[in-house]
Amino acid sequence: MGGISAAIERDIPKNREGRFPRFDRELNLKGKICPYTFIESMLTLEEMKRDEVLRVIVDYPPAVCDVPRSLKNEGYEVLDVSPINETDWEIWVRNKEVE
Amino acid sequence: MKFSEEQIHRYSRQMILPGIGGKGQRKLGEARVFIMGAGGLGSPAAIYLAAAGVGAIGLADFDRVELHNLQRQILHRTPDIGLLKVDSGKKTLETLNPEVQVQVYSERITSANIRDIIKDYHLVLDGSDNFPTRFLVNDACFFEKKTLISGAILRFDGQLSTFKPHAGGPCYRCLFPEPPPPGTIPSCQEAGILGAVAGTIGLLQANEALKEILGLGRSMSGRLLLFNALSLCFDEVKIEPNPVCRLCGKNPAIKELIDYPLTCQA
Numbered sequence: 001m002g003g004i005s006a007a008i009e010r011d012i013p014k015n016r017e018g019r020f021p022r023f024d025r026e027l028n029l030k031g032k033i034c035p036y037t038f039i040e041s042m043l044t045l046e047e048m049k050r051d052e053v054l055r056v057i058v059d060y061p062p063a064v065c066d067v068p069r070s071l072k073n074e075g076y077e078v079l080d081v082s083p084i085n086e087t088d089w090e091i092w093v094r095n096k097e098v099e
Numbered sequence: 100m101k102f103s104e105e106q107i108h109r110y111s112r113q114m115i116l117p118g119i120g121g122k123g124q125r126k127l128g129e130a131r132v133f134i135m136g137a138g139g140l141g142s143p144a145a146i147y148l149a150a151a152g153v154g155a156i157g158l159a160d161f162d163r164v165e166l167h168n169l170q171r172q173i174l175h176r177t178p179d180i181g182l183l184k185v186d187s188g189k190k191t192l193e194t195l196n197p198e199v200q201v202q203v204y205s206e207r208i209t210s211a212n213i214r215d216i217i218k219d220y221h222l223v224l225d226g227s228d229n230f231p232t233r234f235l236v237n238d239a240c241f242f243e244k245k246t247l248i249s250g251a252i253l254r255f256d257g258q259l260s261t262f263k264p265h266a267g268g269p270c271y272r273c274l275f276p277e278p279p280p281p282g283t284i285p286s287c288q289e290a291g292i293l294g295a296v297a298g299t300i301g302l303l304q305a306n307e308a309l310k311e312i313l314g315l316g317r318s319m320s321g322r323l324l325l326f327n328a329l330s331l332c333f334d335e336v337k338i339e340p341n342p343v344c345r346l347c348g349k350n351p352a353i354k355e356l357i358d359y360p361l362t363c364q365a
Contacts, residue, residue: 035115039107042114043121070115 023092024052030059030088037063038070041093045076048095053079056091064089100125106198110152123313124152128198130312133157133220135208135236137184139297140226140250140304142174147305149192149199153312156192157220159204160184171294208232210356213239222311224304225249228286230278231359237262237271238356241346247271248307248319250300254290257300257326261307261319264340264347268320273341273348278359296328 027044029037041056048054058064068078071093079092102121107114114124130153134141137160145156162184164175172184179187185203192201204216213235217223223245225236233249240247244265251258264270303324310316325334345352 035111036104036107039111039114039121043102043107046121073117074120 022053023055024048026055026057028057029063030057032058032063033060034063034066035070038067041067041071041091042074042076045071045093045095050095050097052095054093054095056093057084058089058091059087064091067091068093100128106152109196113151118315119313123315126312126314127152127309128154130222131155131157131220132222132224132308132312133159133217134224134226135159135232136226136228137172137174137188138162138168138226138228139171139252139292139294140301141224142172142188143298143301144224144226144250144305144308145174145188145192146195147302148308149196149201151305151309152196153199153308155200155202155220157202157204157216158185158188158192159208159216160188161205161207171292171297173298208235210235210239210358213356214243217245218243220245222308223247224308226301226304229361230284231361233271234278234359235356238346238353241265241270242356246311246320248304248311250304252292252297252300253285255293255296255328257296257328259300259303259307259319259324259326260322260338261311263318263320266320267340268318269338269340270344270347272346272353273344274323274338276341276345281360293328296326299326299328 025044025048027041029040037058037060045054058067064081068081068091072078075096077094079094081089081091084090110124113119132148132153134145134156137158145158148156164179164182164184164187166180168175169177174188174191183205185205189201189203192199217239223236223240225233225247227233227236237247241264247262249260249262249271262268262270307319321338323336323338342348
């Protein structure tokens with residue numbers, strides 16, 4: 001897990017202020033692998049309104065790096081990526097302007 | 100439309116592409132593409148469009164599968180010999196992707212029925228093997244304002260272009276005003292065709308169809324691609340709308356569809 005944490009530290013500036021007290025939708029992708037994790041996240045965001053926040057839970061280690069990176073490439077704002085427990089991670093992402 | 104988990108898995112490798120995503124995949128699912136000919140060009144085009152999740156494919160061909168087709172017409176298999184090509188093609192496409200709706204047209208396509216058929220489609224791919232059909236398809240697309248993705252092959256050579264006169268581009272007649280006199284251009288039957296050449300051009304037609312549906316990249320409208328397999332060269336020629344085109348020019352002489360005679364030399 002150290003390697004993944006280090007990669008996240010490098011790629012995603014942490015924003016812990018206020019710890020994002022609320023999210024608008026939550027997506028549990030435990031048991032799902034890439035690229036399904038990213039696509040399902042993106043499809044959910046496409047259904048959401050601008051600036052709404054999605055919390056994604058993943059347990060597939062590569063998804064912890066890949067999903068935030070792919071979402072950033074698509075123009076979404078990744079707010080936070082943190083471990084929840086020994087196996088699960090949460091990814092917080094804010095929706096972009098809806099086209 | 101909400102995607103099922105199976106759909107996400109099926110289309111995942113293209114849904115992750117920039118500019119496609121869920122919105123693009125939905126566009127593909129709603130798209131209706133008509134393919135003229137279930138032969139050397141129509142086969143690879145139909146297969147890749149079905150695989151990509153194009154919602155509806157119309158397949159027109161009145162021929163039956165023969166042994167000499169199988170060298171290039173990859174919609175069909177040896178046990179399909181004797182079947183109508185559209186039935187064999189429908190079976191292949193539905194086996195590949197059961198989500199695609201395949202509508203078959205086994206009647207001869209003429210001036211009497213073509214406009215009624217293509218009006219229900221967004222895009223037309225021409226993979227026909229004779230000039231009367233090519234001109235009929237072009238003229239019908241012009242009158243119905245349908246984008247036409249045209250492919251043609253002979254021996255080791257292929258050509259490809261997209262015709263959108265309704266969007267300011269040239270039509271097929273701007274490039275080739277009239278069918279050549281019978282006998283001047285050999286057919287594949289006389290001259291031969293390498294299967295992989297048909298595959299290359301048919302695939303590029305599918306590629307251009309996907310781009311037109313998705314609104315991605317640079318259209319082939321106004322550009323003619325010339326391919327030679329032996330030198331493995333792709334060349335491109337710019338083509339402009341012809342102001343005196345008899346179909347789409349300022350003073351058109353052609354006001355209705357024409358059934359040119361289908362001679363044995365066509």
